[in-house]
Amino acid sequence: MRHRFITFYQRTASDLKVITLDLSPRNVSELEQHYPLLLFKGTNPVTVIGHYIHVAKLEESLRQSPRSRRGRSSNSLPRQGEEICPICMEPMAPKDTKKLQCKHSFCKDCVEQAFSYKPVCPVCGELYGVLKGTQPEGGQMNCTIDPTSLPGYERYKTIVINYYIPDGIQKKEHPSPGQPYKGVSRTAYLPASPEGRAILELLKQAFNQRLIFTIGRSSTSGKSNVVTWNDIHHKTSMHGGPSHYGYPDPAYLSRVREELQVKGIK
Known part of the structure; x- marks a missing residue:
């Protein structure tokens, strides 16, 4: 169960999944009541749209025998006034419910398990505590100043950031624990303007919280088990504009400030 939960939860809250099912109108009506956060469209087949964890929960339920599914529906449908946990999609008993400061409620066990993976609200993404990433340990981030200027920032020198993550063995938080991964060296550029220097300090904080890199599949080479960027975009070229990851x-x-704020770096 824990493995399935983490598989579901590692998808972000905005990750939508679309499936098609052959369902009778009666079945659709029952499922709409039991899965209020999913959108059911059309007939024969029915298109179902929703967050990955909710669609996966529906698929798991539909894999059960019809008798088991009918029994589950009659016993698990919420009574009037009952709330559904957005994680497990089951009715929540008042004594076992936890409401976060953002006003979203969950089963206590579900949200505690969710927070053990990532301390954010599974619905709205509000951060609770300090977010730690899966960037491999042992890396280095060094900065120097280049006297030349970046296009668009001719009044300023250039900050050169050199990242180095060595090869290593994946740990339990990585995709393939116990397997080797390939490290990486990357160079990025910022203008040495007041705003650029402020972004540099935020990037240092993100690096210390292991948020700059992760281990996964390279979007350029297609290779797996390599160190890759982790959703905080960097300018890896001084020229060429956005299409070449450069300036102006x-x-x-x-x-990039907004991307850092999403991860609690402000």
């Missing part, structure tokens, strides 16, 4: 790009600093 007037909106870049504000974009």
Whole structure:
């Protein structure tokens, strides 16, 4: 059960999944009551749209025998006034319910298990505590100043960031624990303007919280078990504009600040 939970929860709250099912109108009506956070559209087949964890829960239920599913529906449908836990999709008993400051409620066990993986609300993404990533340990982040300027920032010198993550063995938080992974060296650039220097300090904080890199599949080489960027975009070229991961790009600093804020780096 824990393995299935983590598989579901590792998908982000905004990750939608679409499936098609052959269902009778009566079955659709029952499922709409039991899965209020899913959207059921059309007939023969029915298109179901929703968050990955909710669609996966529906698919798991439908794999049961018809008799088992009918019994589950009659026993598990919420009574009037009962709330459904957005994680397990089951009615919540008042004594076992936990409401977060963002006003979203969950089964205590479900939200505690969710927070053990990532301390954010599974519905709205509000952060509770300090977010730690899966960036391999033992890496280095070094910064120097280049006297030349970046396009669009001709008044300023350039901050050169050198990242180094060595090869190693994956740990339990990685995709293939016990298997080797390939490290990486990356260079990125920021203008040495006041805003650029502020972003540099935020990137240092993100690096210390292991949020800059992760282990996964390379989008360029297609290789698995390699160190990759982790959703905080960097400019890896001084020139060429956005299409070449370079400058000029007037909106870049504000974009990367927003990406850092999502991870609690402010």
